[in-house]
Amino acid sequence: MAARHKQARDPRAHWLLLILTLPILFGALLFQGWTQNEVDGSPTKPACTEPVPQAATDAGPVLAVHGDRVKSASMPAGTVALTYDGGPDPYWTPRLLALLKKHRAHATFFLSGAKAAQYPDLVRQIRAEGHEIGSNTYTGADLGAASAARRTLELRLTQSAFAGADGFRTSLLRMPLTTAVPTLCGAEWPVARSASADGYLLVAADRSGRKPADGVVRQFSQTSVAYRETGKLLTDPNARRFATISEGVRTTKTPAMAEVGAIERWLGTGLIWFQKLGRSFVAALTWVLTVAAGLGLLRLFVLVLFARAHVKRLERYRPGAPWLREIRDPVTVLVPAYNEEAGIGGTLRSLLASTHQRLQIIVIDDGSSDRTVEIANEYAHRDPRVQVVCQSNAGKAAALNHGLRYARCPYVVMVDSDTVFEADAIQRLIQPLAHPAVGAVSGNTKVGNRKRLLGRWQHLEYVFGFNLDRRMFEVLECMTTVPGAIGAFRLDALMGVGGLSEDTLAEDTDLTMALWRAGWRVVYEETAIAWTEVPTSLRQLWRQRYRWCYGTLQAMWKHRRAVLEVGPAGRFGRRGLSYLFLFQVVLPLLAPVIDVFMLYSALFTSSPVKSMATWIGFLAVQMAVAAYALRLDGERRRTLWALPFQLLVYRQLMYLVVIQSVVAFLGGSRLKWQRMHRSGTAAAAAQHIGKAAGDRGLPVTR
Template sequence: MAARHKQARDPRAHWLLLFLTLPVLFGALLFQGWTQNEVDGAPTKQDCTDPVPRAAADAGPVLSVEGGKVRSASMPAGTVALTYDGGPDPKWTPRLLALLKKQDAHATFFLSGAKAAQYPDLVRKIRADGHEIGSNTYTGADLGTASGVRSALELRLTRSAFAGADGFRSPLLRMPSTTTVPTLCGAEWPAARDASDDGYVLVAADRSGQKPADGLVRQFSQTSLAYRETEQLLADPDARRFATVSEGVRDTEPALATAAATTRASGPEQLLGTGLIRFQDLGRGFVDALTLILTIAAGLGLIRLFVLILFARLHVKRLERYRPGSPWLREISDPVTVLVPAYNEEAGIGGTLRSLLASTHRRLQIIVIDDGSSDRTVEIAYEYADRDPRVEVVCQTNAGKAAALNHGLKYARCPYIVMVDSDTVFEADAIERLIQPLAHPAVGAVSGNTKVGNRRRFLGRWQHLEYVFGFNLDRRMFEVLECMTTVPGAIGAFRLDALMGVGGLSEDTLAEDTDLTMALWRAGWRVVYEERAIAWTEVPTSLRQLWRQRYRWCYGTLQAMWKHRRAVFEVGPAGRFGRRGLSYLFLFQVVLPLLAPVIDVFMLYSALFTSSPVKSMAMWIGFLAVQMAVAGYALRLDGERRRTLWSLPFQLFVYRQLMYLVVIQSVVAFVGGSRLKWQRMHRSGTAAAAAQHIGRTADSRDLPVTR
């Protein structure tokens, strides 16, 4: 027994891994957004205010600038330098290469560094076919209007991409948004001069009207139009030779040709380039994966909301065969044993017992099982036992809630068992309503409706919405689908013979209520939901308490799911529960929460950095609107005021993230084999007072008052 409750050290390394991984992924997202011009979009060329310097006015299309001196060259007569900007393009680059190869022509491809990193195979193919490669910057940013840091980054990253793709360095540069030398005007000229100082040879295009017979540098983009115009130019009889830029100027300006020659990149440059390509692949793959995940998650989320609404409506109208009032179902008036496990519950045990004794179902055996309390829990319970013979008190050394309930079962004298938490306050008719579905011979257990009593503060409101919008809507669906996953420990009714048939409550998991419910399904019993049996509970009032409670719940649920995993392959009620209930829990309470932090990072990225933040925000608001509509319907079904809905949007920014982290911690602890002990929540006894304030509890003025 002691081994079951021994707590191992909580896993901590995964938090470090998470906090290290998320920034890397966010950085990859930002870099991918930058390469697509969604983050810090590439500047566009501004209209020139100053022409190019006089020294460059008559310069040839291939030039370098050294201080104020311009050195340039043109193609020899009859030589055409075909140049293609952008790409490589997976559709048109191979077609252009095939066309050029057919004519035994060579060309110069001015590639985007980002595209070169994305399609390194095409880079290698271009060079293998004898063509030349130059830089068109990394993202196609206009260097004239870009900052100095941005310009340097555009050129250096492109150089790294070339080194990583095929291990070469190219000094050729075509500045984006420019054509002929006169377009290197205004702010472009200082940028051109800086690039020349960095060792680049600038390549422009000849003016329109220049003929192949005179020598020509022709500029194309990698498009269908470029393909057609290339075909026409290759057929021009005046074009006697199709050469790369460096080959073309070799005869007219040998020194410039030498400066323009491609060289081998160093080992460190190639290693850095390979890392750049891998990092860009990571960002691109991450974006693609997240887009798919978001699409699936959004689709599943919307489907889940609509399915919940559908089954909630069916639940309102259905299952008369399980309902009291059906002509063939007798009304249960038999004695009922109520088990109340308690450990240091002096703040709430009195309110629980008062509400039970005020029940309209008078034939009760109320057993308080003290689990080794060190406060006044036992004294208060004995006060009620002295006043009312229906109350009995038994004690045991501290062994956990499941052991306490099993101990109480030994003293049960009634065919029906109701299990309650010792911080729960019952409506006067709750027990009477709760036990009626047990009149159906196939029903082994009934889940009641647990409501949040202390809901005045934000944390309480959020949990109130979760109970109504999440837990209760799920239970309505589970009943219709016959796969109820949990009869809550706060309020649940059972057949005594069903309990005994499964060996009572198992102490193998921390979610003894979920474990028991699953065991009942596998034993052939059905479990239903009676939403009119209402009990009020006290929920955690601090994030620390909430974390501890939900950590235990989630960890215990994972234990129970693993323990009963074979139900998926069974037949009858067990198989229906396994294939429907376990699959639902795995998908919506394990898988999606594990992906949620990464999805949130992507949503933040989309809202802050992409070119369409309005679209991202509109999608988020639309999904929120659907959630609020479904939550409003759930509140109406539960007879609750809908004014609480105003706190739902805030829940998505704090509460939801906390629940996701709980799932991550629980999964890591479970997979790592860590043991978690029962963690008791500090009680303040506010459930009874809150329930009375809302006006839903029974009058108990004639019953003992705790001190």
């Protein structure tokens, strides 16, 4: 249908923000994984395949390598160089500093660049108290096993972190996962030689047999062991002097730490903030994933629970209850149509074949430019129950309101002009209206053109998503939408809310919410079946769902005050609107970020099996619930083969639709009605599926 909504600006312009934001977030996430040695790195060191060169066999712990020549030095007799790898650690670094300060001793801290960027205040404290800082690389990964690009980044980023933390660079380097000089064996030695050529002074540790009286370099990690052993050394009478590496071994006149310029400081500060973004992003994603997974599983459990309750509940609104009469009154059927020549004939034929014969069928032509009116008039000439009225193009809501002026029956059924009804659909649809509190009834819309993959995905969505939701909504008394394809109403209920509003693009959702707020109840009649034609291309599907989602947001905002009301309106507002907001707005908005995290986990982390197992487990739960939904609807369960592909492709499309709708809604964009091209396949598909179901012994109608 066409509508009078105008488009103020192209909402696609809002995608620029998302296009720019997601790569930045993914980059921060990838960088955070890199700092945890999950990307191109190993936190462990393999066994050496060959020893260090002969020239380094008896070398001291402080080395400068020039080609095949090795120049080394050791601590003077009685001098102890305390060195600490890793950190700074927020718990142990302050305690070690306090212990050293108590004994007026200085030490050398070989810091991780990632930790220095995380705790810059501790870096400044270490320097302020007179200690020396060297590089332990950025992540502490095994440099011998890392790629050349990673080795370069490990060293450069550490210097950048130091520049950002306290404006200095260092020439001291301790290779990660090494102790004494012989551990610089195998692939480590070429890396050590390259680092030395770049100006680094390599610092190892003395073998365990060397005593403080001989002069020694001691190596600790920042742990309780380091604290305990440091205390013992500081009170050892053989340790006459405690010095930093550069104080104990004066191999060069260049200071170990030198100030850097303003540009390096700015770049370092940027690195610190980027790493902080990555940490915050990972922490937030971990929390979001946990909550989203919990909510998703809870939703599936609740859907099954309420679906079972819906099946077993007392037949309060159903035919056969002893205190409810069977409705046989005449029914007005409103069929709005705009350029529907492909499907209007099938719709009218199915209505005229209804087992409920007392019908007033009103076709409201909304300014069609094709043969819609001509085809409808042919049926009107053959059957007096069909009436055709025309109006200038004004939109679906206006067409339905126009048709209401001609309604002569106490009950009104609204249908789309591409919908094909089962013979007993209208009879079953109107029966819940026998209860005086029920103002509207939602029927069961099924996908007719489901042979192709896109149609199968929508078929699963209708059965697994929409219909399970409707069962739950009825039990909770918060039905959010009576679909435009098949819905029954009391005429006085419609008149009481002023007919259909033209304020939103989802006139069916808007009307349903208005009925709740007026005190009426809305229920679901799953045995009233109608077949509809769904979009056959991604472009058509996008337009349809964009309109649905945008219109739903408009209706939710329009009726937001229902959450504060009492009675049926309050129950609907606090249950129905909250459900829509949480599961159709909030979680879809978070979905792309979650998918980025899952993709990262599967492709770049050291535990992709765990990520894939989690995804497969969640898929298995969804498959089980979908199988139950298909059984409830009397559908073939072999359609489930398409569900994994639906989650990988179709779900992403639906999430992007929600994102664009929310951004457009918040940005004040107005959408125009975008009519889907019809091919008239619903009728043929309904007959084919119904025949196949009958051949299998399944109920065609229930």
